[in-house]
Amino acid sequence: MTALQRVTPRRAKSQLRVTELLAAARSVFSEQGFQRATMAQIAERAGVSEATVFTYFAGKRELCIQVITDWYDEISAELEQALPRLQGFHARLAFIIRHHLVTLLADGSGMCALVLGEGRVNAPELSEVIGECMRRYTAPLMDCLAQAQADGTIRQDMPLRLLRDLVYGSMEHVLWDSMSSQKSPAIDAIAEQLTALIWSALMPRDAALEALHRFRDDVQAALNRVDTPARSRTHPTRRNGPRHAAD
Template sequence: MPTLQRTTPRSAKSRQRVDALLAAARSVFSELGFQRATTALIAERAGVSEATVFTYFPGKRELCVQVIKDWYDEITRDLEAALPRLPDIQSQLSYVVRAHLLTLLADGSGMCALVLGEGRTAGPGLSDVIAECQRRYVAPWMACLAQAHARGEIRQDMPLRLLRDLVYGAMEHVLWDSITDRKRPPIDDTAQQLCTLIWSALMPPLPADAHHTSLAALARFKDDVTEALRRLEQRDPPCP
């Protein structure tokens, strides 16, 4: 992982300057992507000279790395706080899916494009940072999956890593389509549809003989209803 800062801000004024730089950098990277963003524009938005950027960051890439790390820290903390409070794995799934779509399609659509698109091609340092941030981001959901798996609430014939990818892989396709088409899908409807689809895949598979058992039970029910109707007709014959 590359060094993020050349000079650590110590005074309150320096910290405010760095905060202003990071806020401006997030705005510029979100709007323009990594390649088109410039340190001159970031400095202008932050109200400082371009030389000030290099006082605290070795270059544009290191500044972008810090922006992405800070953003991931924010959205990861929200998951870490929220998921343990939810009562079961299905409600946790609903929260993860909706929060992910809301964060990346509404609140952070520009950051979503940066991370999924240009951020991944900006060099090995940035790619490594994104991968590490994503591992931490999905860790709370992995913990929920592991607990549900141990309790037998989700299918146990598949590795947890594959179940994790089932969730985030499905959402990533939605995000890519949104970026490509420049059109945001209805978040609540999309989240509900994804949850229904994913939950059906997470549920433990029925035993091999469950289908036959269900058919047999349905046949018995039909016979019982037929017999009850026959007895009712014998007791109260229809009027001529």
């Protein structure tokens, strides 16, 4: 047996062990948060000794950073792969909003609490890492906003960072609400409502005014269509002409 043959299985086994430890750590951090989670709990979840965990990770902070980084890598890659296949800014905006709500509320509510709550308030040492991850995660939206501004699809009188905060900030309130009430919202309905609301705020002023005028004209046309039969019933047309007293 060559040295390479001896090393390869050992490396594969080590990589598998790291993968198992990270999966166990994500589960524990999602359930307990950063402060309450312990290396002993993670070791028990992974089915190994606590010493084994320290063989691969220097401490709880380093392990949590890896968990957060891996999670953001996954959800960022999903956006980066999906958005180029969608046509038009509105479709991409709708996808980003729904993807964010599903990812953090349906698929990763524990991770949502970790990065929004524990990571920012109770574990400030993780804030810098989360900030770096967030920059990559929001980059696809920033690219979409920049392109939409350049071609005049959305308003050009506001900085991109403010528009980004409008999108993600509105969703963050929904996330905090869900975490504090411990209730799962109707994600599809909220995603549609937020998309409509944010889209109306992003539209160029002239386009928004034009859309309002079109809406007014459509309503008036609909009222006219309803009113015409009503008038006809009130004043029926005499088909045989006037009747005379001699008749």
